Amino acid sequence: MPKPKIAFFSFTSCEGCQLIVLTLEEKLLDLLEHVDIVHFREAMSERSEDYDIAFVEGSITRQSEIPQLEEIRKRAKILVAMGACATTGGVNYLKNYLDMEQVKKIVYKERADKFDTIPTRTLEEVVKVDYRIEGCPIDRDEFVEVTKSLLLGRKPRIPTYPVCVECKLAENVCVFDLGLFCLGPVTRAGCKAICPTYGSGCEGCRGLIDDPNTSAHLNVLKEHGMTVDEAIGRCKLFLGKRTK
Numbered sequence: 001m002p003k004p005k006i007a008f009f010s011f012t013s014c015e016g017c018q019l020i021v022l023t024l025e026e027k028l029l030d031l032l033e034h035v036d037i038v039h040f041r042e043a044m045s046e047r048s049e050d051y052d053i054a055f056v057e058g059s060i061t062r063q064s065e066i067p068q069l070e071e072i073r074k075r076a077k078i079l080v081a082m083g084a085c086a087t088t089g090g091v092n093y094l095k096n097y098l099d100m101e102q103v104k105k106i107v108y109k110e111r112a113d114k115f116d117t118i119p120t121r122t123l124e125e126v127v128k129v130d131y132r133i134e135g136c137p138i139d140r141d142e143f144v145e146v147t148k149s150l151l152l153g154r155k156p157r158i159p160t161y162p163v164c165v166e167c168k169l170a171e172n173v174c175v176f177d178l179g180l181f182c183l184g185p186v187t188r189a190g191c192k193a194i195c196p197t198y199g200s201g202c203e204g205c206r207g208l209i210d211d212p213n214t215s216a217h218l219n220v221l222k223e224h225g226m227t228v229d230e231a232i233g234r235c236k237l238f239l240g241k242r243t244k
């Protein structure tokens with residue numbers, strides 16, 4: 001039986017999520033026993049337009065990217081949005097707070113007229129996405145879990161509970177008690193609460209949980225002397241799409 005063919009594509013992003021896949025090392029070798037990677041610009045020069053599963057990283061920020069993504073969608077049986085840039089717009093979404101002409105001038109200065117830019121869109125805002133792997137960057141174990149599930153024909157198990165759950169399991173001191181800000185109560189778990197574990201607040205890179213208890217979170221913020229406006233401002237880095 002032929003192995004499923006998988007391909008990796010990248011739109012506007014830092015390509016850090018693809019790099020996470022490359023750092024899987026021995027797990028990547030195990031994976032290669034079960035799949036053929038036919039397109040992965042960051043890792044190989046061969047390219048094929050014949051694939052079953054497309055992992056797509058990055059946001060759509062140029063008109064020219066739209067038909068490219070539509071073509072990938074047409075060819076792939078399963079399309080997986082990989083990383084915050086692809087799933088929520090990630091840091092690319094910050095430009096949507098500004099006028100596009102202003103954005104071009106800030107980035108390209110006197111050459112602004114030579115470049116195309118459009119407001120950032122997630123992949124789901126352009127094509128149908130079958131599955132999402134959240135995070136900036138993605139968690140490598142979650143990538144393996146999602147890929148294994150797809151190969152076995154079952155739905156990947158993605159946490160529906162907040163980062164606080166993993167944080168408590170790790171027996172961390174809550175960063176609110178250290179005077180810091182944290183979006184853990186409303187952010188989807190799956191990263192092993194890595195930021196609070198290393199003493200920083202969660203910035204929400206894995207997106208909101210399905211049914212976030214935002215009023216409880218706001219109460220916690222108020223208890224720690226933070227206003228709603230300040231809290232919304234802090235959400236803009238990764239949850240901008242939900243704060244506009």
Ligand code: SF4
Nearest residue numbers: 013016083084085136
């Ligand atoms: S989600 Fe983060 S790590 Fe992944 S491509 Fe975007 S900016 Fe890079």
Ligand code: SF4
Nearest residue numbers: 164167174175182184
């Ligand atoms: S540090 Fe953040 S994630 Fe951890 S318990 Fe406190 S609010 Fe929740």
Ligand code: SF4
Nearest residue numbers: 191195202203204205
């Ligand atoms: S703790 Fe929050 S910001 Fe840090 S990796 Fe997890 S979801 Fe992302």
